[in-house]
Amino acid sequence: MPSPSDIVTFARALRVGVFEFHWRAQESARLPRFKGSTLRGALGWAFKRVVCIRPDGLCERCMVRSSCRYPYMFETSPPEGIPVFRGQRAAPHPYVLEPPLEERAHYATGELVTFGLLLLGRAVTSLPHLILAADWAGRMGIGRGRARFVLDAVFARDADDRSTAIYDGSSGRLTWDAGAPRLDEFIRGRQRRLARRSSARLRLRLLTPLRLRVGGDLQADLPFDLLVRSLLRRLWQLVLLHGEEAPRLDPHPWIERARAIATLRQALAWRDWERYSHRQQTKMRLGGFIGEVEYELSERDHDLFLPLLIVGELLHVGTGTTFGLGKYEIMDAEPDVRNAHP
Numbered sequence: 001m002p003s004p005s006d007i008v009t010f011a012r013a014l015r016v017g018v019f020e021f022h023w024r025a026q027e028s029a030r031l032p033r034f035k036g037s038t039l040r041g042a043l044g045w046a047f048k049r050v051v052c053i054r055p056d057g058l059c060e061r062c063m064v065r066s067s068c069r070y071p072y073m074f075e076t077s078p079p080e081g082i083p084v085f086r087g088q089r090a091a092p093h094p095y096v097l098e099p100p101l102e103e104r105a106h107y108a109t110g111e112l113v114t115f116g117l118l119l120l121g122r123a124v125t126s127l128p129h130l131i132l133a134a135d136w137a138g139r140m141g142i143g144r145g146r147a148r149f150v151l152d153a154v155f156a157r158d159a160d161d162r163s164t165a166i167y168d169g170s171s172g173r174l175t176w177d178a179g180a181p182r183l184d185e186f187i188r189g190r191q192r193r194l195a196r197r198s199s200a201r202l203r204l205r206l207l208t209p210l211r212l213r214v215g216g217d218l219q220a221d222l223p224f225d226l227l228v229r230s231l232l233r234r235l236w237q238l239v240l241l242h243g244e245e246a247p248r249l250d251p252h253p254w255i256e257r258a259r260a261i262a263t264l265r266q267a268l269a270w271r272d273w274e275r276y277s278h279r280q281q282t283k284m285r286l287g288g289f290i291g292e293v294e295y296e297l298s299e300r301d302h303d304l305f306l307p308l309l310i311v312g313e314l315l316h317v318g319t320g321t322t323f324g325l326g327k328y329e330i331m332d333a334e335p336d337v338r339n340a341h342p
Helices: 004-011 036-051 069-074 121-140 183-193 224-242 252-259 299-315
Strands: 016-025 095-098 112-120 149-157 163-168 201-210 262-277 282-296 328-330
Touching: 004 183, 004 224, 004 299, 016 121, 016 183, 016 299, 036 069, 036 095, 036 121, 069 121, 112 121, 112 299, 121 149, 121 224, 183 299, 201 262, 201 299, 224 252, 224 299, 252 299, 299 328
Parallel strands: none
Antiparallel strands: 016 112, 016 149, 095 112, 149 163, 201 282, 201 328, 262 282
């Protein structure tokens, strides 16, 4: 029988660094309503220029490609011989981007643009390079009109949701011990902040477009077993690629248990957005669902699945997580004041 401790123990194999970047506009700026693609493109472009040793930037001709930080971060390849990656052209990247949820398009001089960046496993050691890349990208110009930004500050968030300033843009000083909590610490921290309820309802709010495929087809509904299957697969692949040795986790009992959980309410709407692919030299229209979905869980099932749902809340779910897609929030509980931190 599955146990909540199975997920917590498995999650211990993955380190997660949670960081928040603050850009300050140096001039009037216009950005897309959904900023994930713009941010990811700017960071990837600048990060390559920070770490690349080739004047022509051609990764396929580089003798140090296998040990370079750029392809590991932004062109992560699936390992050979592991069944869970069979048929995949790409593997889960060791980071999750969290663009601002606000849909503002205009920023005046001096206003802040704040975005989150989660680094997984050994990608945590690339934080100084990413800070340099974010500063460089901002100074080179972002969005329509290439408005300039300066990197004002970077904060690190711990498992108890407390933030600490680790980089000051005015001095260029980084005060960081190169450490990161393990994923199980975030699970326990989030559980402490969720007050227990007797209600059998579990409500999730999809904050950024969610894209889930089955057999290549985008899904129009979010039954609980599909969500659980997707979360288990994502956690499993991230640990295999970017984590340390972990105990075996059999997904089948979890999926079977999830199939018995009913959907009480689903209020989802399709949201389209566009991104420009420099690799394909074309605009790509992507979309996913936002809104709310509510499930009926027994108290036992609530306790069983909560650690896995917390994993997805932190690491997102579905495709496009490197653009910020697949972010959701657990809404079935209010903050527990007794365990809240200032």
